[in-house]
Amino acid sequence: MSIEAKVAPSIGVERSITFMDKVHARLSAMRAQATGFVSQPEPRTIGSFAKGKQLAAGNFQFGGHLVQAEGRSLWEITPPDAMYEAELNGFTWLDDLASVGDRDSRLLAQAWVHEWIERFGRGRGLGWSPDLTGRRLIRWINHALFLMNGQTPEANDRYYKSLAHQTAYLGRRWSVASRGLPRFEALTGLLYASLSLGGMERYATPSTNALARECADQIDAEGGIPTRNPEELLEVFTLLTWAAAALTEAGRMPLPAHLAAIKRMAPTLRALRHADGGLARFHGGGRGLEGRLDHALAYSGVKAAQLDGLAMGYARLSGGRTTVIADVSAPPAxxxxxxxxxxxxxxxxxxxxxxxxxxxxxxxxxxxxxxxxxxxxxxxxxxxxxxxxxxxxxxxxxxxxxxxxxxxxxxxxxxxxxxxxxxxxxxxxxxxxxxxxxxxxxxxxxxxxxxxxxxxxxxxxxxxxxxxxxxxxxxxxxxxxxxxxxxxxxxxxxxxxxxxxxxxxxxxxxxxxxxxxxxxxxxxxxxxxxxxxxxxxxxxxxxxxxxxxxxxxxxxxxxxxxAQDTPSYLRDVDEDLELALK
Missing domain, CATH: 2.70.98.70 (Beta-galactosidase; Chain A, domain 5)
Structure with a gap:
């Protein structure tokens, strides 16, 4: 029988943390050992400077809630709901603190990471689902230098041990993640760790093979995914480009199915982007994080090409500076x-x-x-x-x-x-x-x-x-x-x-x-x-x-x-940018 803690559905959030997840989280700690970093994938996650400053000021905004707690730790706050707690445990907020990059934000990030290890590191809390663990590993590895700078050898040893523990857990549990984005997050986190951490190399080939199989199974011939969610497609595409780059930097070649999926997805994403650069908002997806699509497309190396026909079931019409994107297919099944x-x-x-x-x-x-x-x-x-x-x-x-x-x-x-x-x-x-x-x-x-x-x-x-x-x-x-x-x-x-x-x-x-x-x-x-x-x-x-x-x-x-007196092209610059240029 499965004992579950429910999490509201959202982009990249699994619905439940099972009893067996916690069992495997605790068992994984018994054999996990890492000797340090053998290589580190180049940080590619994009943070928000403004959000980082808000975090440092004690304004914690997660899952649609704002908790003001200046001078208190993230982990001292009782989460308003499970979605808030899941966002905390995914550690995407590390991107925001790293984007600030000053001493105060670094000390906060280090303190909060080590407090997580102390509170939840042995399998407690809602953070031990495969997708959240994968997301967390990616951030911890991406920002390793930021997190280790100025730390004692004992603190860094605890950090290594936790990375190894989470990697071993993913090695056991990635396959129970839901198909789609949750599983891609779990596998990308496992692959990152296997390429970066000494002693974790045994997971590199299995995770590379599994990622290629998921690409073949989940990315259709037109570069779409079953949920037809444009923002989720972007998140999966981003993970695949990160994974391909990490493999290449480690001297390994991404498998053909992996590279072929990236090549199919790129033109689909371009077709789903409006003239303002944001994604069409359908089936639970939003516009996408600012700059995420441009960065992912640039890293993919896939040249721009005209997409014939529909893009994941959407029709795109454009003329001049006007774009129309319409949902003209059956809803997801x-x-x-x-x-x-x-x-x-x-x-x-x-x-x-x-x-x-x-x-x-x-x-x-x-x-x-x-x-x-x-x-x-x-x-x-x-x-x-x-x-x-x-x-x-x-x-x-x-x-x-x-x-x-x-x-x-x-x-x-x-x-x-x-x-x-x-x-x-x-x-x-x-x-x-x-x-x-x-x-x-x-x-x-x-x-x-x-x-x-x-x-x-x-x-x-x-x-x-x-x-x-x-x-x-x-x-x-x-x-x-x-x-x-x-x-x-x-x-x-x-x-x-x-x-x-x-x-x-x-x-x-x-x-x-x-x-x-x-x-x-x-x-x-x-x-x-x-x-x-x-x-x-x-x-x-x-x-x-x-x-x-x-x-x-x-x-x-x-x-x-x-209107007749409206020109076809108008200079349109954000007020903030205009002020910055003055």
Whole structure:
């Protein structure tokens, strides 16, 4: 029987620490010995100077919580929840302290690492899952010089022993990590340690082989992963580039399956990046850490290349400085759907460095209710019928999974001389309503105009029978539906042209004008923007087009166009950067 401590699902966080994890953590200590570093992979993790200064000041922000405890240790604080505790035990905050790099931050990092060894080093706490242990090992090895500088031989000996202990634990337990990012983290940590620590060389070949097998099994032919989470794809890609570099620096050749996976993933990630450099926010993923994608692509050595077709199930349209990325594939299936969203046919739009149309994002850092709300279809820039999601959540002991989603999703791309168009559809609403959602979007070559049509139609005779039955059930009142366009919090929306249009002003000075067809009622309503690193959701707005299906088909068309006096290219520099340049 497994005794588990639950952890809320998030990017790179396993759901449970099992009793057997703790048993193996304690057993591993009995045989673990390391003689020191034989080599050290070059530090590649990117930290935040600002976050490092906040940590040093006693402001501990993890898992959506801020704990202010100046003068106290990280480990003296009772964690508000398991996600907070998991982030602590992953030690990514070491990157932030190392980015500050001064004496005070170094002494703090050293004290907190050794306090962890004292408190949890023999298998206690939530830190002994394979993925968290792998993540922690990578940071401890990356910042070894930072952590060992000025320490006594006895302190460094305790550090070596803990590294060896964690390595031996991973050698026993990496295979029980969930497939996907958790297992890649565990294996990369094991590989790093085997290449760096004297006495741990026996794990190098097994971890290299296992990593190659996971690449072959988990990275599909188009460079995607089962979760279809762009940020998770970036995290896996980053780990693989780090592992390949570490192998090369140690005089070993990464296996062909490993290198081939990196080569497949790079163009997919490039296609999932908006014009502002951030990733499209779908299926629980965020924009990605600042600079992470550029660094990973640079380290990969994979040359930029045009991707033909879809990128992990997403269609990308671009013109001028405008990008549209749309989810035009079925949602992730079963185990891969633990943090997935009901986002079929949703899209995001970015103009230059400014996001315009977005999805609400993942509510996981803000608790269970926000997590569920963020996964619902109305939290995405797409159509929903009567507030019903295109896929449902089912709660099981292992988590909340998507079910009853679309069984058929189609996509077609048409490239013209002055615009590119996609036409996509899904059948999720056929069973209950007999209606198929068809979305057509077009981006002009110069990027100044985006047009769309959203259609609900009963396409087949059986669908028409179901539609008529539903109409009878609601006394022929019509099937209500809404098309939502969630706006980034920095977009200023106001009714214009006598209420027939909405002006959207960006911080860059650009103005876009949204116009709907007269078949729908248009309103501006409250919305939220959910992002990691914030203590609470950010207030924003959404444009909502509302109508009813009265016959076998109903259509709403809309357009987004730059105002005539808005130039195609504007100088757009952050205020902070402008001040720095003065």
């Amino acid at each position: 079963r185990n891969a759907s633990r943090v997935a969203h009901a986002s079929t046919l949703a899209f995001e739009l970015t103009s230059g460095r400014r996001a315009l149309i977005v999805n609400c994002g993942s509510g996981a850092p803000f608790g269970a209710e926000w997590r569920r709300a963020g996964r619902a279809t109305p939290s995405h820039s797409t159509l929903s019928i009567d507030g019903v999601s295109s896929a449902k959540l089912i709660a099981e002991p292992q988590g909340e999974f998507l079910t009853s989603g679309p069984t058929k999703v189609t996509e077609q791309r048409n490239v013209g001389s002055d615009a590119t168009e996609i036409i996509a559809s899904h059948n999720s609403y056929c069973v209950e309503y007999g209606l198929t959602h068809v979305r057509k979007m077009e981006v002009s070559l110069d990027g100044r105009r985006v047009t769309g049509e959203d259609t609900l139609a009963a396409l087949t005779d059986p669908d028409r029978v179901r539609f008529e039955a539903h109409m009878d059930k609601i006394s022929l009142q019509g099937v209500p539906y809404s098309v939502r366009f969630h706006l980034h919090p920095e977009v200023d929306a106001s009714l214009d042209m006598g209420g027939t249009a909405i002006s959207l002003a960006l911080k860059s000075g650009e103005v876009w004008v949204f116009r709907p067809s007269f078949a729908a009622k248009m309103t501006i309503e409250p919305s939220v923007y959910l992002e990691k690193g914030r203590l609470k959701p950010r207030a924003s707005k959404q444009i909502v087009l509302s109508s009813r299906v009265m016959e076998y088909a109903s259509q709403v068309s809309w357009s987004l166009a730059k």
